[in-house]
Amino acid sequence: MKDWAGAAPDETSAPRRRGRRPGGGDTRAALLDAARAVFAERGYDGATVRAIAERAGVDPAMVNHWFGGKEPLFVAALDLPVDPATALNEVLPGDPEHLAERILSRFLQTWDATGAAQLSTLIQSIASHDAAAGLLREFITRVLVVKVLAAVAPDRPELRATLCGTQMFGLAFVRYVLKVEPLASADHETIIAAVAPNLQRYLTGPLP
Amino acid sequence: MKDWAGAAPDETSAPRRRGRRPGGGDTRAALLDAARAVFAERGYDGATVRAIAERAGVDPAMVNHWFGGKEPLFVAALDLPVDPATALNEVLPGDPEHLAERILSRFLQTWDATGAAQLSTLIQSIASHDAAAGLLREFITRVLVVKVLAAVAPDRPELRATLCGTQMFGLAFVRYVLKVEPLASADHETIIAAVAPNLQRYLTGPLP
DNA sequence: GTCTATACAACGATAGAC
DNA sequence: GTCTATCGTTGTATAGAC
Structure with a gap:
């Protein structure tokens, strides 16, 4: 952390080799592992791209190169079967008073197609590991609050x-x-008709 | 949470002695273990009191003596921190249009007092073990449908x-x-005000 | 040669110390 | 207010794979 942050870079230590690494194409995987560890330890805001890159032993710019930024890296670390950003962009436009129907429709399509097995394992890791629970907590806060x-x-x-x-x-x-x-x-039709009014009230309806 | 996969003591083919056992105070625990195993294998309706008692190596009458019947045994096997029957009897009377508020109030009081730790372990076992999921499915079906x-x-x-x-x-x-x-x-007041209308719609509101 | 993974420097934004 | 440190991100040159 303090190696390259504020100290003079003209140390006698050998600079890291630039350019493509010889055999190892594991930078992406190393970043994912490091990201899961750091996000779990410090949460989304507390985890810095620099700290993740340092743990992975690569340059912070690699986060942008491989994932496109901090948030896509976070989503990739969650290992969800869908990309929330893409799904939200397809669901958000339209009448806000019918947003719940679109969310539910997309939700059911996604999980019905993926199957319950993957969701079950996801929920297991969420329920059993505090780290996973923390990640999902961050995810709910960021994705739902900020974007929707x-x-x-x-x-x-x-x-x-x-x-x-x-x-x-x-x-x-x-x-x-x-x-x-x-x-x-x-x-799907039955579930949407049953649940959408309740979800819509949480979205735009009156709250105490 | 108890060990749902724990094996119950095997039944012995030797004739059981009548009357009070000498030192054994573990009949109740043996019945609970056997009940969890049999309920998990066969579901509520498929599990018979005789099969549970046989696996526990005791007389079927012990179920009535220790638990008061099949359903209280089932509830005891779930290891819930509250007795659903008692809670429901306190919550059901009154205006049906305000039932959701009473359910939520009781629900929050119970779990806030017990603490999140017990609920967390309960949910973990539900999510990870199919047997526990089956038990909860039975519980939802029986308690919610039949009684509420x-x-x-x-x-x-x-x-x-x-x-x-x-x-x-x-x-x-x-x-x-x-x-x-x-x-x-x-x-509690905020949560009840926010959730009760939605829960009430599921209870008595219009459905498609 | 082209392509791409990589390292390094630097930019604008932001938060806190002073 | 200024100053500083650090953040996420971007641009660009380079080394190695192809």
């Missing part, structure tokens, strides 16, 4: 985001992990 | 029950396991 709620919420975006999180997470768990009938086998 | 929804729901009690399950489980997970702010630190 800031665009449509009239007030209290943080509270609305967590409330949306309760409904979406509970739906995922009961449908895909517990597989409680008749919800586990219900078609 | 049958009393207040105008139609589709099964669907309403699972929808209520999504909201309650999601609330528990986000507040007590993930501890996402501001929901994790919100007072």
